[in-house]
Amino acid sequence: xxxxxxxxxxxxxxxxxxxxxxxxxxxxxxxxxxxxxxxxxxxxxxxxxxxxxxxxxxxxxxxxxxxxxxxxxxxxxxxxxxxxxxxxxxxxx
Numbered sequence: 001x002x003x004x005x006x007x008x009x010x011x012x013x014x015x016x017x018x019x020x021x022x023x024x025x026x027x028x029x030x031x032x033x034x035x036x037x038x039x040x041x042x043x044x045x046x047x048x049x050x051x052x053x054x055x056x057x058x059x060x061x062x063x064x065x066x067x068x069x070x071x072x073x074x075x076x077x078x079x080x081x082x083x084x085x086x087x088x089x090x091x092x093x
Contacts, residue, residue, distance in 0.1 A: 007049040012060065014044050024052050036070040
């Protein structure tokens with residue numbers, strides 16, 4: 001395995017436009033701005049490593065596909081209940 005302490009991960013989209021650059025030595029970069037539930041196929045993005053000293057980039061490698069998480073709604077708050085003849089009416093925000 002290569003020593004990546006002096007390298008930065010760079011991510012490109014399928015048109016070869018740079019979409020993300022990580023921090024040196026972390027071996028990570030974030031793709032952001034996608035809508036919840038977006039399905040990204042294998043190879044829609046590619047990544048490389050760029051050496052901080054020489055500026056040279058490795059060959060591109062396809063990023064494995066993923067689905068952007070859909071946020072879970074917040075839990076109810078400020079609940080109240082009003083008794084009825086056969087149960088209750090529950091209110092919350």
